[in-house]
Amino acid sequence: AQPIYLADYQPPAFLVEKVELTFKLAPTTTRVLSRIRFAPNPAAVPGQDLHLDGEGLRLIAASIDGTPLTATPDATGLTLEAASLPDAPFTFQAEVEIAPEGNTALEGLYMSNGMYCTQCEAEGFRKITYYPDRPDVMAPFRVRVESDLPVLLSNGNPVESGPGWAEWDDPHPKPSYLFALVAGDLRATTGHFTTMDGCDVTLNIWVRPGDEDKTAYALDALKRSMLWDEQVYGRVYDLDIFNIVAVDDFNMGAMENKGLNIFNSRCVLASAETATDGDFAAIERIIAHEYFHNWTGNRITCRDWFQLSLKEGLTVFRDQQFMGDMRSHAVKRIDDVLTLRARQFREDAGPLAHPVRPESYVEINNFYTATVYEKGAELIRMLRLLVGEDRYRAALDLYFERHDGQACTIEDWIAVFAEAAGRDLSQFKRWYEQAGTPKVTLLEHWEDGTLTLTLRQYSAPTPGQPLKEPLLIPVALGLVGPDGAELMPTQVLELDSPEQVFTFTDLPARPVVSALRGFSAPVVLEHAQSSAESNVLLGHDTDPFARFEAGRNLARHILHGMILDGAPPNPDYLNAMRLVLVDDRLDPAFRALVLRLPGEDELAQSLHAAGHTPNPDAIHAARRRALCLLAEALAPDLTRMVNAMATPGAYNPDARDAGRRALRLAAAGLLAHADGGTKARDIFAQADNMTEQFGAWCALLAVGAGSAESLQFHRQWQANRLVMDKWFGAQVAFAQPDLAPAVAEELTRHAGFDWKNPNRFRAVIGSLGAHPAGFHQSSGAGYRLVADWLIRLDTANPQAAARISTVFETWSRYDAERQALIRAELTRILDRPDCSRDMGEMVGRMLG
Numbered sequence: 001a002q003p004i005y006l007a008d009y010q011p012p013a014f015l016v017e018k019v020e021l022t023f024k025l026a027p028t029t030t031r032v033l034s035r036i037r038f039a040p041n042p043a044a045v046p047g048q049d050l051h052l053d054g055e056g057l058r059l060i061a062a063s064i065d066g067t068p069l070t071a072t073p074d075a076t077g078l079t080l081e082a083a084s085l086p087d088a089p090f091t092f093q094a095e096v097e098i099a100p101e102g103n104t105a106l107e108g109l110y111m112s113n114g115m116y117c118t119q120c121e122a123e124g125f126r127k128i129t130y131y132p133d134r135p136d137v138m139a140p141f142r143v144r145v146e147s148d149l150p151v152l153l154s155n156g157n158p159v160e161s162g163p164g165w166a167e168w169d170d171p172h173p174k175p176s177y178l179f180a181l182v183a184g185d186l187r188a189t190t191g192h193f194t195t196m197d198g199c200d201v202t203l204n205i206w207v208r209p210g211d212e213d214k215t216a217y218a219l220d221a222l223k224r225s226m227l228w229d230e231q232v233y234g235r236v237y238d239l240d241i242f243n244i245v246a247v248d249d250f251n252m253g254a255m256e257n258k259g260l261n262i263f264n265s266r267c268v269l270a271s272a273e274t275a276t277d278g279d280f281a282a283i284e285r286i287i288a289h290e291y292f293h294n295w296t297g298n299r300i301t302c303r304d305w306f307q308l309s310l311k312e313g314l315t316v317f318r319d320q321q322f323m324g325d326m327r328s329h330a331v332k333r334i335d336d337v338l339t340l341r342a343r344q345f346r347e348d349a350g351p352l353a354h355p356v357r358p359e360s361y362v363e364i365n366n367f368y369t370a371t372v373y374e375k376g377a378e379l380i381r382m383l384r385l386l387v388g389e390d391r392y393r394a395a396l397d398l399y400f401e402r403h404d405g406q407a408c409t410i411e412d413w414i415a416v417f418a419e420a421a422g423r424d425l426s427q428f429k430r431w432y433e434q435a436g437t438p439k440v441t442l443l444e445h446w447e448d449g450t451l452t453l454t455l456r457q458y459s460a461p462t463p464g465q466p467l468k469e470p471l472l473i474p475v476a477l478g479l480v481g482p483d484g485a486e487l488m489p490t491q492v493l494e495l496d497s498p499e500q501v502f503t504f505t506d507l508p509a510r511p512v513v514s515a516l517r518g519f520s521a522p523v524v525l526e527h528a529q530s531s532a533e534s535n536v537l538l539g540h541d542t543d544p545f546a547r548f549e550a551g552r553n554l555a556r557h558i559l560h561g562m563i564l565d566g567a568p569p570n571p572d573y574l575n576a577m578r579l580v581l582v583d584d585r586l587d588p589a590f591r592a593l594v595l596r597l598p599g600e601d602e603l604a605q606s607l608h609a610a611g612h613t614p615n616p617d618a619i620h621a622a623r624r625r626a627l628c629l630l631a632e633a634l635a636p637d638l639t640r641m642v643n644a645m646a647t648p649g650a651y652n653p654d655a656r657d658a659g660r661r662a663l664r665l666a667a668a669g670l671l672a673h674a675d676g677g678t679k680a681r682d683i684f685a686q687a688d689n690m691t692e693q694f695g696a697w698c699a700l701l702a703v704g705a706g707s708a709e710s711l712q713f714h715r716q717w718q719a720n721r722l723v724m725d726k727w728f729g730a731q732v733a734f735a736q737p738d739l740a741p742a743v744a745e746e747l748t749r750h751a752g753f754d755w756k757n758p759n760r761f762r763a764v765i766g767s768l769g770a771h772p773a774g775f776h777q778s779s780g781a782g783y784r785l786v787a788d789w790l791i792r793l794d795t796a797n798p799q800a801a802a803r804i805s806t807v808f809e810t811w812s813r814y815d816a817e818r819q820a821l822i823r824a825e826l827t828r829i830l831d832r833p834d835c836s837r838d839m840g841e842m843v844g845r846m847l848g
């Protein structure tokens with residue numbers, strides 16, 4: 001397959017003024033009738049052919065202004081030759097047949113549990129009918145759905161309906177990737193929202209019968225999102241109705257189709273008994289994310305798919321702000337940085353590294369990545385820090401005012417900031433163009449009351465980018481006295497050269513440098529600090545992220561020592577952890593985060609960055625030993641915390657109770673390494689909510705216990721698909737490393753292993769890939785099992801298979817034996833005649 005290049009962009013030859021669609025739904029013989037009004041694009045080179053994308057369609061008939069068409073489609077669609085097209089607007093009509101029932105790729109129109117639904121982003125609409133399936137073609141849609149199923153939905157407002165049919169009208173011009181249709185036997189939970197302009201909006205959460213008791217939280221989160229977007233960004237909803245539908249078989253988390261969001265049921269359904277605090281938070285975030293897309297994505301969309309971060313980075317940043325406002329900014333920031341490092345830094349350090357705005361792709365579905373999403377959000381956070389909050393808001397106002405209804409680029413985005421801030425941002429723009437995580441080195445020199453800081457930046461080569469230019473890096477920095485008092489509040493240093501020196505004079509004593517407060521830039525900071533200095537920051541820094549980071553640095557340092565030379569942990573560290581654990585002035589959620597040791601993959605990443613070849617078994621063993629030592633040292637306090645953090649009364653998913661449960665479970669989980677799981681067993685037995693039931697069960701599995709609880713969990717929840725995903729996943733995630741591949745394999749033979757369901761596949765195969773010591777078991781059994789299943793899934797659902805293939809992206813970190821085993825598996829995946837375009841691109845990039 002040929003790559004597509006950003007540099008080759010051409011405006012569309014024709015624009016669309018109006019789309020009318022009729023769907024006659026049937027599992028294997030759905031008919032789609034289209035009537036599309038085209039007009040020549042004044043901005044395009046005249047005299048071009050009109051290419052209508054279409055894949056897997058059976059063309060029944062087509063015409064232009066009523067004259068039957070003779071052109072025959074090829075594998076990519078239908079090309080209407082310039083010479084055969086009128087010079088003025090014309091109407092193209094077509095009738096095609098498709099088979100949603102056999103659509104296992106879950107892209108286009110497909111079926112899930114007897115229900116019809118769609119997924120069109122990025123290029124699924126071309127599997128529904130012939131159309132210029134590109135985001136810079138925006139049009140109003142009118143849709144008629146015909147089916148005997150009781151609920152028939154599409155985008156926009158309902159206009160008319162009768163027995164067996166319904167019509168919907170979406171007046172807002174939209175790209176085809178935002179088209180949606182749903183038909184099924186569904187039940188709604190309904191609410192209302194009055195906009196700040198006084199309009200009433202009907203809100204519906206549509207679910208399968210039996211799931212109505214799991215919709216309340218999503219509906220509430222939706223109302224809060226709508227209010228927040230009005231209050232913080234001045235953005236008002238623009239239709240009479242907002243529908244959300246829960247679907248069990250779905251490749252992504254959710255999709256922001258105009259007025260008709262479609263959600264993976266995992267990202268919308270929740271009750272106290274079936275969902276964890278983490279699930280509730282994810283639902284709140286994703287509901288907000290998809291809702292916020294209505295302005296950042298739908299009304300202002302992307303000119304082409306290279307600009308994906310224009311909508312995704314911005315919308316992630318907005319959902320991060322929202323979650324901070326709803327819960328805790330400190331905890332949210334720490335969580336986001338942990339996710340960024342675990343997923344995006346990992347991606348950026350390996351063969352799949354790519355810029356936030358890529359320059360080429362073979363299959364765009366492969367670029368819905370942590371780089372485009374999470375690093376894209378970091379770039380917006382940095383812009384906001386550099387221009388200040390007021391100018392950020394002014395830039396956004398200008399963006400909405402200038403570009404509403406348009407398909408835009410990163411250049412348009414940078415321009416509103418440059419104008420609102422009166423500042424040249426061309427150096428900043430490199431962040432969108434250069435891949436890789438910059439390394440920032442900080443050196444201190446102290447003399448006579450003057451502190452001199454030398455900051456250096458370096459960006460290593462990434463695939464296709466051997467040389468890097470210096471970036472504009474905002475380094476938020478404060479100075480803390482040796483007693484913990486703030487000596488200098490946060491200043492934002494702008495590092496824009498390979499090396500710069502900053503001087504601070506007239507200091508009473510040598511301060512402790514608190515650098516990269518709030519994680520002000522997505523970089524790896526190298527700053528040698530003693531454990532005494534880290535302890536000052538951990539105990540006193542005014543910036544909560546910096547406090548967390550100081551504890552993290554101590555933990556990483558100790559774990560590296562244990563892994564590399566078996567050095568025992570410093571007693572100071574154990575004591576510092578005790579102080580955090582019992583400090584009731586600190587938010588329990590924050591304490592839970594500090595207590596959590598860096599994960600095995602994070603340790604492999606940091607060891608590799610420090611020039612070592614990580615050994616997954618040694619990392620696992622050392623981490624396990626650290627957990628035991630920590631548990632023994634803190635046992636009495638941990639026991640006290642388990643009791644103190646109980647949340648009496650009815651389950652409440654809010655941040656306060658969730659934080660208490662997080663600390664309670666963190667304490668019980670740690671304690672299990674000393675007491676064999678006695679406390680965890682109590683929590684499991686008494687739990688009236690999934691957070692504690694599942695958390696306690698995982699704590700038991702982690703110490704090799706919990707088999708009775710596994711049986712009970714299965715007995716209790718076997719009828720609940722989402723909870724069963726947890727049952728499948730946890731057994732793999734917490735399996736003893738040498739057993740993990742066998743445990744996963746055994747589960748693939750379980751009657752409930754419905755491998756075509758992406759959630760279930762991920763629960764087993766994805767969990768094995770996320771278990772470093774299990775996946776990288778030296779026999780290669782983990783690699784083999786994952787490869788076998790990726791090959792199988794690739795034939796049914798290439799998009800999902802390609803996404804999960806990233807479990808192999810870190811292969812070049814490991815020793816020669818493991819590298820050879822992985823290369824052999826990747827080659828086996830690639831060297832099949834039926835290897836998909838999606839998988840071919842991913843594996844090809846990984847092999848380099």
Ligand code: DPP
Nearest residue numbers: 121252254255256290
């Ligand atoms: N639905 C996905 C998201 O919201 C892709 N747009 O990120």
Ligand code: ZN
Nearest residue numbers: 289293312315
């Ligand atoms: Zn999104």
